[in-house]
Amino acid sequence: MNKDMVAESVHPALQSYISVAEGIARTFGDFCEVSVHDFTNVAASIVAIFNRHVTGRNVGSPVTNLGLEILRQGQSGETVIVNYPNVSPYQKKMKSSSMMIHDEAGNLVGCLCINLDLTHLMMAQSVMDGLTSTGPEKESDEAFSITINDLETQIIQEGIEQIGKPISAMNKDERTAFLTYLDEKGLFLIKGAVQRMAKLMDVSKYTLYNYLDKSGT
Secondary structure (H helix, E strand, C coil), X not given: CCHHHECCCCCHHHHHXXXXXXXXXXXXXXXXXXXXXXXXXXXXXXXXXXXXXXXXXCCCCCCCHHHHHHXXXXXXXXXXXXXXXXXXXXXXXXXXXEEXXXXXXXXXXXXXXXXXXXXXXXXXXXXXXXXXXXXCCCCCCCCCCCCHHHHHHHHHHHHHHHHCXXXXXXXXXXXXXXXXXXXXXXXXXCCCHHHHHHHHHCCCHHHHHHHHHHHCC
């Protein structure tokens, strides 16, 4: 096993999934990326990744925005999300699947993710329809961030677009709606995000918590 693809320290509940991830990647070949994520550290959630050239990520890369959203939903969220269409950072079409991993106590601790680059398969689609078809799940806007700061920036920008005006022009209700959106997307699960968001909004972190309390999140 290539040590560059696996973190030195791996959560006990995730250990057995690393060989599974490697087996899937080696079975389907170079165009199939498989990663194992540790949700206890969203800033560096990838603890194992095989065929990492598909998305360009490495061990220590952060969780995706979809992963944050799943983690925010907790036990009420889906445990298996399969065959959803996706696009790599290199603008290549992919088929993706994410399977949640729980520890012995039933706590959500990570996930095993598969990203299948469809470039070559689509060229031979007439004989590969079974592999290239995507399921009925809604289209994903999952993004593959290289750093946790990139992920924060993306979620914040999405929130601004939802409100339709810059933070400085938002009134009190709009700020509450803005922060509710960020919370639902899991932004505040990232260490230090509350302080950085408070600074961006030019308020104290206590004022920010007050906005969140009023939103009922």
